Amino acid sequence: MRTILLTSDFLLLTWNERFKVNMNYSHLDMLESRSIHILRESYAAFKNLCMLWSIGKDSTVLLCLARKAFFGHVPFPLVHVDTHYKIPEMIEYRDRLAMEWNLDMVYGENTEALQNKQTYPDGNATRLECCKNLKTEALTHTLAGDWPRYRLNHKTGKYELDENREPFTGVIVGVRADEEGSRSKERYFSPRDRHNDWDADDQPPEFWGQYKTDFAPGTHVRIHPLLDWTEVDIWEYIKREGVPVVSLYFNQGDGKRYRSLGCWPCTSPVESTASNLDEIIEELKSGKFARIAERSGREQDKEDGGGLESLRRNGYM
Secondary structure (H helix, E strand, C coil): CCCCCCHHHHCCCCCCHHHHHHCCCHHHHHHHHHHHHHHHHHHCCCEEEEEEECCCCCHHHHHHHHHHHHHCCCCEEEEEEEECEHHHHHHHHHHHHHCCCCCCEECCCHHHHHHCCCCCCCCCCCCHHHHHHHHHHHHHHHHHCCCCEEEEEECCCCEEEEECCCCCCCCCCCCCCCCCCHHHHHHCEEEEECCCCCCCCCCCCCCCCCCCCCCCCCCCEEEECCCCCCCHHHHHHHHHHHHCCEEEEEECCCEECCCCCCEEEECCCEEECCCCHHHHHHHHHHHCCCCCCCCCCEEEHHCCCCHHHHHHCCCCC
């Protein structure tokens, strides 16, 4: 059994003691320790806390880290934005794991945009406009509590209208700095304004493991425990910890698999024969994708060079 060393504890050590720790702790151990420290700090600092769960590999690793941080129990709701265009296996996986792990599962949606067919598949919006409607606006209003939210009833296995409309002020997100350009501008604790707008040029400094968690009333804070993890780190941790992930990440015999998951009309698989964890890790380390972005299969990223950052400044994940 490994002892988890918190980042705050590490900072109290002498340089000689730090060297000994680094000799005994692996790279993954140190990443895990920092992420767990940030999760616990978040829980202590924010009253209305939630975690976004996109059902992808990163946010599922984050979910497993939260379970480890709080000894098997996740003490805050998991929030999913349902665009109604997710690959069906993703939703099945979400609900199965939520039931098995007794997760406080909540989802929100942009009902009006869906009913009025203001989406890309319906031909009434560009990809980025569709993302804005079904993801950014849905997320903003779901977190604020001014649109309906639906909570999983573990007795019936069905989602019911959530009576709690209190806004979430602290939101844990599984983004990584290496995943996409605008995400490299984030901090571990990244403030937004009352409307979820993000000013990437005005972020608090974070030096020597010190984080600002005391913000003005009304500030919405995004928290990023996986910020310094890489794609390889994620897959190696999945292998080490036995993290369950959807089978879409693996080649099913057609020479293709998904590196990044999203809505089916805008997400394409990559050419790959990797059918298990070892093969995925070997493939990533081989340099096959060295010049191919992890989100290369996400068509909305290609529609406009600065479009994704614009979406993120307005609240997108």
